[in-house]
Amino acid sequence: MAERHASRTCPLCEATCGVTITLDGDTPLAVRGDDADPFSRGYLCPKAAALPALHADPDRLRTPLVRGADGELHPATWAEAFAVAIDRLAAIKRAHGADAIALYLGNPSAHSLDLMTFGPVLTRALGTRQRYSASSADQLPKMVSAALMFGGGLAIPVPDLDRTDRLLILGANPVVSNGSLMTAPDVKARLKAIRARGGKLIVIDPRRTETAALADEHHAIRPGGDAALLLAMAHVLFAEGLVTLGAAAGHVDGLAAVEAIAARFAPERVAARVGIDAATIRRLAREHAAAPTAACYGRIGTTCQEFGTLASWAVDLINVLTGNLDRAGGAMWTTPVALPGRHRAKGDSKFARHRSKGGLPEMFGELPVAAMADELRGGVRALITVAGNPLVSAPGVDELTAAIGGLEFRVAIDPYVNATTRLADVVLPPPSPLARAHYDVALYQLAIRNVARYSAPTVARADGAPAEWEIMLTLAKGVAGMGAAPLPMADAGVARELCARELGDLAAAGAPLAVTVEQALAMLDGEGPDRLLDLLVRVGPYGDGFGARPGGLTLAALRAAPHGLDLGPLVPRLPDVLRTPDRRIALAPALIVDDVPRLEAALDAAAPALVLIGRRELRSNNSWMHNLPHLMKGGDRCTLLVHPDDARARGLTDGGRARVASAAGAIEAPVEISDEVRPGVVSLPHGFGHDVAGVRMGVARAHGGVNVNQVSDPAFHDGPSANAAFNGVAVEVTAASG
Ligand SMILES: Nc1nc2c(c(=O)[nH]1)N[C@H]1C(S)=C(S)[C@@H](COP(=O)(O)OP(=O)(O)OC[C@H]3O[C@@H](n4cnc5c(=O)[nH]c(N)nc54)[C@H](O)[C@@H]3O)O[C@H]1N2
Ligand SMILES: Nc1nc2c(c(=O)[nH]1)N[C@H]1C(S)=C(S)[C@@H](COP(=O)(O)OP(=O)(O)OC[C@H]3O[C@@H](n4cnc5c(=O)[nH]c(N)nc54)[C@H](O)[C@@H]3O)O[C@H]1N2
Ligand code: SF4
Ligand SMILES: [Mo]
Numbered sequence: 165m166a167e168r169h170a171s172r173t174c175p176l177c178e179a180t181c182g183v184t185i186t187l188d189g190d191t192p193l194a195v196r197g198d199d200a201d202p203f204s205r206g207y208l209c210p211k212a213a214a215l216p217a218l219h220a221d222p223d224r225l226r227t228p229l230v231r232g233a234d235g236e237l238h239p240a241t242w243a244e245a246f247a248v249a250i251d252r253l254a255a256i257k258r259a260h261g262a263d264a265i266a267l268y269l270g271n272p273s274a275h276s277l278d279l280m281t282f283g284p285v286l287t288r289a290l291g292t293r294q295r296y297s298a299s300s301a302d303q304l305p306k307m308v309s310a311a312l313m314f315g316g317g318l319a320i321p322v323p324d325l326d327r328t329d330r331l332l333i334l335g336a337n338p339v340v341s342n343g344s345l346m347t348a349p350d351v352k353a354r355l356k357a358i359r360a361r362g363g364k365l366i367v368i369d370p371r372r373t374e375t376a377a378l379a380d381e382h383h384a385i386r387p388g389g390d391a392a393l394l395l396a397m398a399h400v401l402f403a404e405g406l407v408t409l410g411a412a413a414g415h416v417d418g419l420a421a422v423e424a425i426a427a428r429f430a431p432e433r434v435a436a437r438v439g440i441d442a443a444t445i446r447r448l449a450r451e452h453a454a455a456p457t458a459a460c461y462g463r464i465g466t467t468c469q470e471f472g473t474l475a476s477w478a479v480d481l482i483n484v485l486t487g488n489l490d491r492a493g494g495a496m497w498t499t500p501v502a503l504p505g506r507h508r509a510k511g512d513s514k515f516a517r518h519r520s521k522g523g524l525p526e527m528f529g530e531l532p533v534a535a536m537a538d539e540l541r542g543g544v545r546a547l548i549t550v551a552g553n554p555l556v557s558a559p560g561v562d563e564l565t566a567a568i569g570g571l572e573f574r575v576a577i578d579p580y581v582n583a584t585t586r587l588a589d590v591v592l593p594p595p596s597p598l599a600r601a602h603y604d605v606a607l608y609q610l611a612i613r614n615v616a617r618y619s620a621p622t623v624a625r626a627d628g629a630p631a632e633w634e635i636m637l638t639l640a641k642g643v644a645g646m647g648a649a650p651l652p653m654a655d656a657g658v659a660r661e662l663c664a665r666e667l668g669d670l671a672a673a674g675a676p677l678a679v680t681v682e683q684a685l686a687m688l689d690g691e692g693p694d695r696l697l698d699l700l701v702r703v704g705p706y707g708d709g710f711g712a713r714p715g716g717l718t719l720a721a722l723r724a725a726p727h728g729l730d731l732g733p734l735v736p737r738l739p740d741v742l743r744t745p746d747r748r749i750a751l752a753p754a755l756i757v758d759d760v761p762r763l764e765a766a767l768d769a770a771a772p773a774l775v776l777i778g779r780r781e782l783r784s785n786n787s788w789m790h791n792l793p794h795l796m797k798g799g800d801r802c803t804l805l806v807h808p809d810d811a812r813a814r815g816l817t818d819g820g821r822a823r824v825a826s827a828a829g830a831i832e833a834p835v836e837i838s839d840e841v842r843p844g845v846v847s848l849p850h851g852f853g854h855d856v857a858g859v860r861m862g863v864a865r866a867h868g869g870v871n872v873n874q875v876s877d878p879a880f881h882d883g884p885s886a887n888a889a890f891n892g893v894a895v896e897v898t899a900a901s902g
Contacts, residue, residue: 171198171726172619174212175275175597176785178607179204179342179349182617182727183212185598190623192216192598202730203615204349209342210783214792215598219623223791223861224579225593226626237581237591242630249590250642252573256546257290257643264545265643266294268536270552271302271786278594278633279551280605281693282640285658286550289640293518293526294544300532301557302464303345304887305472308515308527312753313480315511315743317528318609321483321495322346323459324734325354325612328493329363330451330458334390334479335465335891339374340782344463347604347611352378354612364455366448368393368440369465370777371805371847372840383448384842386439387775387892390462391471391763393438393445394478395429400449401485402426408453410487410494415739418752422481425752425760437767439842453486457493460486464778468890471763472882477756484751489738496734497741500609501616501707501717502700504662507669511743515755524886532886533558534878540567548639550577551594555584556787556853559876559888560828577635580788583871586858594632598622603697603722614735616706617728618697618719633692652691659695660685666703677703679710687711689719706731759883772894774810776824776875777847787851790864802869803836805847806897811837815899823900824848826893828877831870832900846897848872850890 166189174181182201186194195215197208218224228245229237240248256264267290273279287295299307307317314321323331325348336344343351355378358365367376368385376382385393401407402423409416431442438445452458460482466475480495488494505512516525520535521542531539537560540547547568555561555568561583568574568587576588585591594600602619625631630638634651641654664681677684687710689698698719701707708716722729744750783795790796804822806814816822818837823830824846833848841847853871854864873890880889 170622171200172598172622173602173604173617174215175602176211176789177342178344178347179351180347180604180607180611180617181207181209181212181349183208183215185215185622187623192219192623198727200727201617202728203613203617207350207353211785211789211795214789214795217792217794218789219596219598221791224596225581225591226629228593229581229591231589237588242628245590245592246638246642249575249592249639252589253546253575253639253643254645256573260545262291263293264543265290265292266296266540266544266547267292268547268549268552268554269297270550270554270557271298272551272788274606275604276551276632277601277603277605277693277697278631279636281696282633282636282658283550286636286640289644293531294539295530296533296536297530298552298557300527300530300534300886301468301559301888301890303467304527304532304885305467305882306345306476308473308885309477309480309756311511311513312755313477313750314741315513317512319497319741319743320345320610321480321489321497322610322612323461324493324496325351326357327733328358328457328459330366330455331355331358331363332366332368332448332452332458332460332482333375334368334460334462334475335469336461336463337369337373337375337780339378341780345610346461347607370842370845371779383440383444386437386771386842387777387845388470388766389434389438389440390466390469391474391478392429392434392767393440394460394475394482395426396431396434396438396445397449397452398422398426398478398481398485399429400431400446401453404450406450406453407485408487409484411490411736411738412484412749415742416484416749416751418750421752421757425757428764434767437771452482457491458486458488459483459493459495461495465891468778468888469892470766470880470882470889472887472889473756473884474759474763481751484749490736492733497737498609498611498734499614499705499737500611501614501704501731502603502605502697503609503704504605504700505669506704507666507673507675509673510745527885532881532888534881534886534888537563537567537878540571545571546573546575547571548575548577549584549588553582553584553787556582556851556871556873559873559890560878561871561873562829563878577632580791581858581860582787583854583856583859586856586860592635594635595625595629596623599625600631601694605697605700613733614731615728616717616722616731618722619726620723631692655692659688659699662696663699666699670703677709677712684710694719755884762883774844774846774895774897776826776872776893776895777845777891778872779847779849781849784849784851790851790854790867791861793863796863796867800834800869802833802849802852804833804897805836805838805841807841807843807845808837808839809843810846810897811835814897816897821900823898824875824895826875826877826895827879829874831872831874833870846895
């Protein structure tokens with residue numbers, strides 16, 4: 165037996181932990197934390213321990229599936245499956261135009277080097293305006309506020325976790341989620357360290373979460389109250405002369421406009437809607453301002469809600485107004501090693517260039533998932549899903565199921581036959597996550613230290629199976645009508661184009677490199693994503709500049725450091741980080757400010773008696789890791805948390821069943837009575853509902869659970885971004901007999 169050890173980055177969540185895998189040949193046996201990873205320092209969560217099971221899962225597809233004349237999905241060769249997919253897609257595009265094909269990109273694409281680099285190639289080849297992604301069921305409001313305030317959708321300040329004296333967390337549960345828009349392995353230890361060094365942790369959440377359990381203070385806000393709470397804190401800062409801009413001084417516009425808005429949000433006015441009393445709000449504002457350093461941070465509870473963009477904006481207002489933006493211990497920007505488009509002069513704020521039939525705006529080139537069912541019914545003929553399971557993850561899944569079912573043709577790039585891909589006509593499975601190279605292009609933009617870790621594939625790909633970037637490229641070439649060109653040529657074409665763009669941006673920025681595109685291309689390492697990564701590293705701030713900065717980083721240098729490189733704590737980035745048109749911080753962008761009256765109207769309106777929120781749990785990863793037996797041990801986790809008062813008033817019993825009904829639909833779920841949710845709030849996790857006809861995931865089906873997004877209402881969404889509002893959905897809950 166040739167037992168060996170290989171280290172790589174865990175691809176499963178945003179924490180980017182290093183893992184060391186014990187293998188027998190190419191069979192993974194066990195996983196432990198990689199002690200030599202300078203960022204994760206040996207930390208490992210239970211999900212990573214399931215990587216061998218994921219690799220070995222008999223339900224994970226190894227060959228493509230194509231729907232036969234009998235209406236069933238059958239194994240097919242790669243050549244057959246590509247031929248069917250390309251013929252049909254190309255024919256639909258020819259006959260009905262680019263917008264007849266819709267594309268949905270799911271969450272794991274942000275964790276995949278292949279998809280981060282070659283996803284855009286397919287997107288461009290399709291040329292469709294029918295583009296969707298999990299972003300509009302997630303962080304889109306934060307991207308909108310960051311783009312408008314700072315000039316980049318991912319120019320999102322992250323809490324300087326390891327140095328802060330005070331962390332105010334709203335609507336995030338990092339102890340369970342392992343952190344999001346804040347790449348920080350072993351976040352639990354890092355949070356505990358804040359208190360150990362004398363700092364304070366404050367959690368604002370309708371539920372007393374696992375993170376709240378570690379905190380100095382927990383305040384059970386009413387869902388949707390965050391923007392009002394933070395504006396009321398801003399009110400206090402202005403009223404009491406506590407505003408100080410720190411590093412942002414001299415770089416901000418719109419301060420007077422913000423003061424005028426904050427003036428309308430006295431703590432006493434918002435307290436009832438927010439569910440936190442005025443004295444506490446005043447104290448939170450004063451203590452935040454008085455702390456030597458402080459960071460304000462919000463996540464899903466602040467984005468996937470009715471006022472997502474306002475709340476996301478207000479989080480950074482608090483960072484700015486207390487002098488904590490861009491200072492150590494405050495909220496800072498990462499300096500990532502590899503970042504596409506980093507030298508471009510202009511930001512990426514492209515909004516509302518077109519709209520859905522229902523009037524919802526395009527954002528960063530995509531339409532919101534809240535509009536997807538309507539749009540698919542209105543002229544779209546085919547759908548490609550990549551690493552996504554929208555029939556579990558998007559709001560209003562009953563209507564969306566009918567809409568997807570009614571299309572002419574569906575292609576899924578996915579390793580499982582799940583609630584969504586069971587409807588596909590062609591399923592193209594990516595290789596095991598252990599059989600691909602890994603580099604976190606997306607997540608290292610949001611890391612709490614400047615780090616970089618490249619992982620080579622741990623095991624070989626199965627004979628004849630393409631890498632996922634090759635799947636994307638083959639489809640891209642096919643729909644673009646260049647079917648016969650050999651792959652490497654098209655790959656080289658992608659590299660040439662990116663290289664020309666990056667070198668061109670540098671020249672335009674007055675910092676040209678002394679190489680031609682051809683010379684640079686000749687120096688690049690590898691093919692496919694590796695080659696593009698090498699390019700991005702070399703033109704980046706630590707890069708060798710193709711010889712201009714000898715000793716600078718290259719992909720070869722990353723390969724030589726398989727446990728990762730620690731490039732130090734975050735450093736100040738103002739004003740260079742800004743990509744707003746005037747390179748200033750816009751504190752009061754029109755698109756956001758125009759939404760304030762809607763918030764004020766809500767303050768004065770009657771709130772629903774009972775609202776639904778979501779939750780995550782440790783051994784789960786949205787919808788797709790429920791097929792691994794040892795992650796599914798123990799009791800049913802897909803339960804409806806109900807406060808004892810609400811249970812009593814509705815005659816609900818612990819372990820009994822409840823019917824949950826909203827404007828969008830109704831489901832039944834087992835009741836778990838607990839005072840960890842505040843009265844008036846019930847909580848159900850998302851990611852369940854696997855036991856539907858056609859799903860080929862044996863373990864997941866046995867633990868099917870209910871699909872909460874049958875009651876999430878696509879009509880209930882954020883204003884400016886139209887991001888799905890999964891939290892704060894008005895529901896009626898009654899005892900069910902079943
Ligand atoms: N174990 C595990 N880890 C994961 C995932 C997973 O499914 N399982 N998913 C990954 C993904 S895709 C993401 S985006 C991240 C998400 O990471 P987090 O945002 O940290 O995770 P959530 O558990 O969704 O936390 C949202 C919190 O918001 C609270 N909340 C709900 N409504 C409101 C509100 O109106 N205001 C406030 N202040 N709070 C509210 C909820 O009670 C919940 O505690 O997690 C990632 N990590
Ligand atoms: N009610 C409610 N709904 C929610 C949320 C919530 O909090 N509450 N959270 C939202 C959030 S934050 C998110 S991110 C979305 C997630 O929404 P989605 O991205 O649509 O769903 P996932 O469950 O992450 O499904 C990922 C899919 O990718 C496949 N997959 C895994 N790895 C790979 C790979 O390497 N390549 C390919 N091609 N496929 C792969 C899996 O098999 C699965 O089918 O859900 C959203 N939906
Ligand atoms: S926290 Fe996330 S990255 Fe770290 S081991 Fe767990 S799943 Fe993997
Ligand atoms: Mo997410």
